[in-house]
Every structure is written in structure tokens, then in C-alpha cells.
Amino acid sequence: MARINENYLKLQSRYLFSEIGKRTKNFIAANPKAPVIRLGIGDTTLPLPPSIIDAFHKGIEEMKSKDSYKGYGPEQGYDFLRVAIAKNDFGSRGAKIDPEEIFISDGSKCDTGNILDIFGKNKIAISDPAYPVYVDTNVMIGNTGPANEFGEYEGIVYLRSTEQSEFKPPLPDRHVDLIYLCSPNNPTGSVLNREDLKKWVEYARKEKSIILFDAAYEAFIEDPQLPHSIFEIEGADECAIEFRSFSKTAGFTGVRCAFTVIPKKLKGYDEKGNSHDIHSLWNRRHTTKFNGVSYPVQVAAAAVYTEEGKKQTREVINYYKENAKIIMEGLKAANFKFFGGINAPYIWLKTPNNMSSWDFFDLLLQKLNIVGTPGSGFGRAGEGYFRLTAFGDREKTKEAMERIKAYKW
Numbered sequence: 428m429a430r431i432n433e434n435y436l437k438l439q440s441r442y443l444f445s446e447i448g449k450r451t452k453n454f455i456a457a458n459p460k461a462p463v464i465r466l467g468i469g470d471t472t473l474p475l476p477p478s479i480i481d482a483f484h485k486g487i488e489e490m491k492s493k494d495s496y497k498g499y500g501p502e503q504g505y506d507f508l509r510v511a512i513a514k515n516d517f518g519s520r521g522a523k524i525d526p527e528e529i530f531i532s533d534g535s536k537c538d539t540g541n542i543l544d545i546f547g548k549n550k551i552a553i554s555d556p557a558y559p560v561y562v563d564t565n566v567m568i569g570n571t572g573p574a575n576e577f578g579e580y581e582g583i584v585y586l587r588s589t590e591q592s593e594f595k596p597p598l599p600d601r602h603v604d605l606i607y608l609c610s611p612n613n614p615t616g617s618v619l620n621r622e623d624l625k626k627w628v629e630y631a632r633k634e635k636s637i638i639l640f641d642a643a644y645e646a647f648i649e650d651p652q653l654p655h656s657i658f659e660i661e662g663a664d665e666c667a668i669e670f671r672s673f674s675k676t677a678g679f680t681g682v683r684c685a686f687t688v689i690p691k692k693l694k695g696y697d698e699k700g701n702s703h704d705i706h707s708l709w710n711r712r713h714t715t716k717f718n719g720v721s722y723p724v725q726v727a728a729a730a731v732y733t734e735e736g737k738k739q740t741r742e743v744i745n746y747y748k749e750n751a752k753i754i755m756e757g758l759k760a761a762n763f764k765f766f767g768g769i770n771a772p773y774i775w776l777k778t779p780n781n782m783s784s785w786d787f788f789d790l791l792l793q794k795l796n797i798v799g800t801p802g803s804g805f806g807r808a809g810e811g812y813f814r815l816t817a818f819g820d821r822e823k824t825k826e827a828m829e830r831i832k833a834y835k836w
């Protein structure tokens with residue numbers, strides 16, 4: 428009799444974006460002519476910039492001849508990419524990260540989930556609302572008890588991010604071991620400033636906790652005062668792991684390339700209180716379970732850091748930022764209350780007339796044929812809110828906002 432991992436039975440519903448996909452598919456099946464506009468999942472819509480495509484082709488061409496053919500690469504990633512990341516994403520911002528502290532992977536979603544492999548039973552704190560992967564992967568691995576009537580799991584400390592706190596999570600009121608933070612935030616679009624991050628680093632160092640810092644949307648920060656990496660804060664290399672991705676920065680959602688930074692100074696503890704290097708544990712896990720990202724993909728990712736690549740990816744990001752402006756202007760004209768959208772690609776709006784998030788989802792889909800993401804799908808504190816993405820097509824984004832403005836709310 429093959430036994431299953433019963434933790435999976437505790438999961439409350441299907442994965443948020445699968446549920447949205449299912450409801451949208453059913454609606455289209457029943458209304459095949461409906462002009463549906465998708466502003467739900469944060470999936471990029473512009474093609475890869477030309478210099479990145481050229482590099483991608485070159486990487487593939489190298490596979491053609493015996494001299495330049497590549498078989499298995501280093502599991503942690505090729506040096507040319509790790510060096511470019513260390514210099515451009517960290518060194519240039521005063522954060523000292525050694526290329527060896529960077530692990531190239533096929534996505535931040537996988538890394539934020541897989542990282543739990545190297546940790547034991549811990550007290551987990553997760554900001555609420557949050558990217559659902561943080562909670563679900565903790566349930567899957569057995570770090571929680573069952574869910575209560577609000578769909579919240581026993582054992583998780585939920586850090587409520589509310590309108591009053593500008594959607595920034597409060598410090599835990601007790602000891603926790605692992606803390607998930609996301610800045611710029613998915614879904615609320617709020618960003619932690621230097622002072623905020625200093626408080627978190629201070630807390631984590633005092634408690635010997637580790638911050639799992641998801642910075643997948645850092646490229647959208649436009650305020651020069653805001654930090655792009657937690658490693659810009661002194662002492663963070665003793666208490667944080669950072670997740671980054673080429674998905675939203677350079678349109679790699681379909682290509683797949685990301686990286687995780689684990690400083691060599693970072694320690695975790697065994698039952699007896701002896702310290703161990705987290706870097707070595709992850710290296711062991713990574714080399715055992717992963718064979719690296721394909722060579723042409725890494726060559727394409729490295730092209731993001733060339734002068735041409737930087738300019739072209741900036742143009743793509745500016746296109747999405749202009750979409751965000753169009754969404755915000757439309758919402759303002761329709762008298763919605765909203766947040767985010769400036770240093771982040773997500774706009775977090777308050778539903779009109781105190782509608783629940785899913786009721787608003789249904790209304791938008793059925794009456795205006797627009798797909799968005801219900802705030803409650805990101806956690807209890809997201810109830811009564813709704814997320815729109817700036818990653819859509821320009822004309823469709825404009826059309827969606829015209830429909831929202833014309834509707835009698």
C-alpha cells in the first residue's frame with residue numbers, strides 16, 4: 428500500500444491561479460464570443476528584447492559544433508552569469524555578494540518552495556496577504572496543522588499587512604524562526620524602505636531567525652531611495668536569503684531563469700544548538716536534485732547585463748509601468764480606492780460597495796469580461812481587495828479601463 432503525504436490533504440483549495448484559470452475557461456466555454464481581457468496572473472506579454480534573443484541564438488548555435496557543445500553545466504550556474512549578477516545587481520548597489528553565493532535556478536517559485544528542504548520544524552511567519560506559494564509549501568512539507576474556518580493553518584504566524592500599516596507587515600509579537608517577506612510586494616505593491624528592512628534585520632539577528640526575502644519585482648522600483656536588495660542593509664548577510672528572477676525583469680516567464688542568494692555567513696542550527704552553514708546545505712540539495720539551467724538560457728540571461736540588454740529591458744519595464752499608470756488613472760476616474768502600481772507592477776484596489784473579493788471577480792468577469800485576481804486568494808487580510816496586473820497588452824489594458832470607467836458602480 429503506497430502511503431501518500433497526508434499534508435497535501437490539508438490544502439484548502441486548488442492553487443489560486445489554477446482556480447482563476449478554471450473559472451475563466453468555464454466562462455469562455457459558456458460565452459465563446461465574450462471579449463475577455465486577462466489582467467489576472469502576472470504573466471509578461473512583450474517579446475524578449477532583441478539583444479537577449481540574439482544571445483539566446485548564439486547559445487544554441489554553440490550546441491551545433493563539437494568544440495563548443497555543452498553537456499551538463501555546473502549545477503550552481505555558469506560563472507559568466509554569476510559574476511554578472513554579483514556585479515550588476517549587488518556590487519553596483521553597495522551590497523557585497525560573492526558570485527559563489529549565487530545559485531542559478533529555473534524559477535523563484537520553485538526556489539521559495541524548495542528551500543524548505545533544508546530546514547527542519549520551524550516557527551514560520553508569513554506576511555498576509557502573500558504570494559500563496561509561501562503558505563502552501565509549508566503546508567505540504569508538514570510545518571502546519573489543519574486549516575481553520577478562515578482557511579488559515581495552525582502553526583503559521585500571519586503578519587497582517589493592512590491599509591493602516593500601508594500594507595507593510597508588522598514585526599512578529601513573538602519568536603519565529605523563518606520569515607517570508609516580499610518587496611516590492613506581490614500582491615499589494617507596497618515596498619519596504621531602508622528603515623523597515625533595518626528593523627527586520629535587527630529582529631532576525633536577535634532571534635537567530637532567517638528572512639526569506641522575495642525580490643522578484645525589484646526592477647519596478649523607481650524611487651532612488653528604496654533598497655532593491657535586503658543585502659543593502661548591514662548585517663543582512665547573517666540573517667537573509669534573497670530570491671530573484673529574470674521572469675518579470677526581462678520577460679523570462681516562459682524561458683525560466685532565476686537565482687537565489689545565500690551568503691556564506693548565514694547559519695542554521697541543529698537540535699543541540701550547533702551551527703551549520705546554510706550555503707553548504709543548499710549546495711548539497713541543489714547538486715543532488717538539480718542539474719542546472721540550460722546553457723543557452725543562461726547566455727540569454729547574461730545578455731540582460733550588457734549595455735544593450737539593460738537599455739532594452741528598461742524599455743520593456745517602462746511599457747509595463749505605463750500600463751500601471753493607465754490602470755491607476757482609470758481607477759481614479761471611476762472613484763476606486765487603490766494602492767501600489769508605482770514601484771511595483773501590481774495595483775491593489777479596494778472592492779466597491781464592500782463586495783467580497785470573489786464576488787467582485789465574478790462581476791468583473793461576467794459583466795465586463797475582465798479577469799483579475801481576488802485579494803482573498805492571497806490570504807485573509809486580502810478579503811475586500813482585488814489585484815490588477817500591469818503586465819498586460821497596452822490596448823487591452825486601455826480597453827479594460829474604459830469598461831471599468833463606463834460601468835455604473
Ligand code: MLT
Nearest residue numbers: 467468469470536558613
Ligand atoms: C502572480 O501573478 O502572482 C505571479 O505571476 C505568479 C508567479 O510569479 O508565479
